[in-house]
Amino acid sequence: LLTAPEGQEDLLASARVQIAAICDQLQTGETIDWPGLLATAGPARLQVETAEELTREGVAVFYENLEPWRRVDTLFVLGFCAGHYPTATPGSPVFSEEDILALKKAGCALESAGEQNARLRAIFARQLRAAATEIHFLVPRRTAAGEAQTPSASLSFMASLFTGIDSPEELILDLDAEQERKRLRGLALVEPAVPEPPRPLDIGHLELKRNLLEILKSKDGTPYPLSPSSIETLMTSPLAWVLGRAGLEPRDWNPEELDVMSKGTLAHAVFEGLFAPGKDLPDAATIRTAIPSLLAQSVSRIAPFLQRPEWKVERNHLQKEIEEAALSWRLMLEKMGARPLGVEVWLRGQLDSQPIHGSADCLLQLPDGRILVVDYKKSKSKSRRERMQAGYDSQASLYRIMLKTGSGEFLSSDGTKVTIEPDAEIGVLYYLMNDQTALADTDHWLDPSPPGLEELGADVSVEAMKLIRQRLVEVKQGRVLLNTESDAAWFETNAGITLYALKDNPLVKLFLLPAEEVHP
Structure with missing residues (x-):
């Protein structure tokens, strides 16, 4: 068997x-001899001879300024540039050379710079003597930062061992020079080849044939909600939206700076403390007194670098801007008779069948029971007005949809519960802090309107919502439209929108289609 x-x-x-x-x-x-049976049946070890070459310690690495630990056939000296072989010896931060010599005479075991240099040079010489046949010195031309480098000072000592040369640099062979390359032994050279043009980049709209809204899902398996800013990105650049949804965005590092976003975040925090629900409207004196402490608290939590003395001018300037904006906003609230229902109110609802969520800066209730969704912006009103007049504003209108389609009960950041009746009339208002202007999508809600407040009517988002619904249908089908070379100018001129997607993600700009006359 x-x-x-x-x-x-x-x-x-x-x-x-x-x-x-x-x-x-x-x-x-007559009896079974178990020990004898085990000895007879014991397995034998198979001896297999192999012809494999042993490679243990095939390459030895000597670190600069350390003793060589074995003999080698060929030695490669890497980074043979100024300051190395031997390493440049820094002077003592405490004692001068004269001090060291005096201390040595007094019996202190101190090493002078000259003695240290001689010791390191001797180690380098022993490393060179470890090579049996060949030594190759590799001299980098430039540093990693692109700065020019010179050869090691040891090159001058080496030149004294050769005859027929006028300068130490003649010992160096430039690999960029053909004649000098020919003098090298053992240099691997690529065979000449006919250059091939790069593969043409075939750019076209993507047909991914899957529901892209399901790339991210909540714990219950439903599509993860979209935020107003994400929806605006989808409206202007579907490719940027898909890349962001998949986490394929550049992670840039920038130094600490008081940019527009930082200013807006700090101003929002101060307004949240000044105009909170359940509190009387503060008078001008109270606002002026409260802002320094509120801003200091926000800075320590959000941008602690502003606490340093060198940021004092910028910090004071920001405080002045916030104070002007807060005083003007207070007058508007007083004229409207509005009271805050909640600040940083977390909302959740449905845009058709797509879950959406976001945080509204403030919810105001007017004396007649109407609700205003407020979005603070640390900017001027020009571009926002143009966007609303063109019908391409979407952000605050999406908050209104959340209020209409949500549970009816929402939570303010201070813990206040906000209840919105299903039949409540809801308007949208932007407060632009830099020129103290308020823009609303209402029509004759406030008659007369407070100074600085403009009612632009209900059509501020009609074009945006039409385009957003179109985009949602496309990405559900797996279709991703690429931007064109003329999109940035078109959105700027016709919609009042700056196409940040082209700046924020270089992949979007890489895959631009030729300009089109029909948009978007």
Whole structure:
């Protein structure tokens, strides 16, 4: 019944011999000799001879300024540039050379710069003597930052060992020079080849054939809600939206700075403390008194670098801007008779069948019960007005949809519960802090309107919502439209929108289609 693989017939014969021996032992004795059987049936170790070449310690690495630990056939000296081989010796930060010599005479075991340099040079010489046949010195031309480098000072000592050269630099062969390359031994050269043009980049709209809204899902398996800013990105650049949804965005590092976003975040925090629900409207004196402490608290939590003395001018300037904006906003609230229902109110609802969520800066209630969704912006009103007049504003209108389609009960950041009746009339208002202007999508809600407040009517988002719904249908089908070279100018001129997607993600700009006359 025993068989043997090809080439192992001798092992089969050995096994049969052992089996026969075991059978003989069992037949001759009256009792079973278990130790003897185990000894007879014991496995034998197979000795397999291999012709593999041992590669242990095939390459030895000597670190600069350390003793060589073995002999080598060929030695490569890497980074043979100024300051190395030997390493440049810094002077003592405490003692001068004269001090060190005086201390040595007094019996202190101190090493002067000259002695240290001689010791390191001796180590380098012993490293060179570890090579049996060849030594190659590699001299980098430039640093990693692109700065020019010179050869090691040891090159001058090496030049004294050669005849027929006028300068140490003649020992160096430039690999960019053909004649000098020919003088090198063992240099691997690429065979000449005909250059091939790069593969043409075929750019076209993406047909991914899957519901892209399901790339991210909540714990319950439903599509993860979209935020107003994400929806605006989808409206203007579907490719940027898909890349962001998949987490394929550049992670740039920038130094600490008081940019527009930082100013807006700090101003929002101060307004949240000044105009909170359940509190009387503060007068001008209270606002002026409260802002410094509120801003200081916000800075320590959000941008602590502003606490440093060198940021004092910028910090004071920001405080002045926030104070002007807060005083003007207070007058508007007083004229409207509005009271805050909640600040930083977390909202959740549905845009058709797509879950959406976001945080509204403030919810105001007018004396007649109407609700205003307020979005603070640390900017001027020009571009926002143009966007609203063109019908391409979407952000605050999406907050209104959340209020209409949500549960009816929402939570303010201070813990206040906000209840919105299903039949409540809801308007949208932007407060632009830099020029103290308020822009609303209402029509004759406030008659007369407070100074600085403009009612632009209900059509501020009609074009935006039409385009957003179109985009949602497309991405559900897996279709991703690429931007064109003329999109940035078109959105700027016709919609009042700056196409930040082209600046924020270089992949979007890489895959631009030729300009089109029909948009978007």
